[in-house]
Amino acid sequence: MGIELVWQEENGKELARLSDPSSLLGKFLPDESDFGFVCLRFVDPYGDTIFNTLQIPVVLQELQARLAIPLSPLVEEHLRKAIALVENAENHIHTYLRFIGD
Template sequence: MAVRGDSGEVVARAEGGVKWTAAFADLDPAGFPMLRALTPYGDAVFNQRQVPLLLTELDRLPAVLGGDWVGQARQLCQVVERGTHLYLWFIGD
């Protein structure tokens, strides 16, 4: 996970990443539209308007999908919210 600006410059980076499990695919698309965008191989990008929705979903995330990455994602969301022209990237393999 990383926060990047319009130019692609990395502004902040997480130390870890999402530990992918099949349980992500089982999330309800209506209840978790932001997190359903995550895939193990592709990138997912969230802008300033999407970050509050992502944070709400992180609050309701089933424990089986939790981990250190959730706190790191929250911190990166705050970076995006405080800045301008910043995006939170979940980077797949």
């Protein structure tokens, strides 16, 4: 099982989910030592990572930047789905993005 991406309200109600049964999300995350990424480098593949409303635009920008790297078609498709989910989450107050690791 890969890293699930969930958009949720502050009470935990799920608004959207991108499942990752093929472990694709981890293939486009930056390395934790890549200081060019202020949010995505902290996604824990083995635990939960939560980003708040103020961080969501940064997460979106960083995901979009990952489109510039060479990716397999399956990984790129998963990245585009992640971007779409985060775009939906942008500008909504009291919501969070949760990356749920293995």
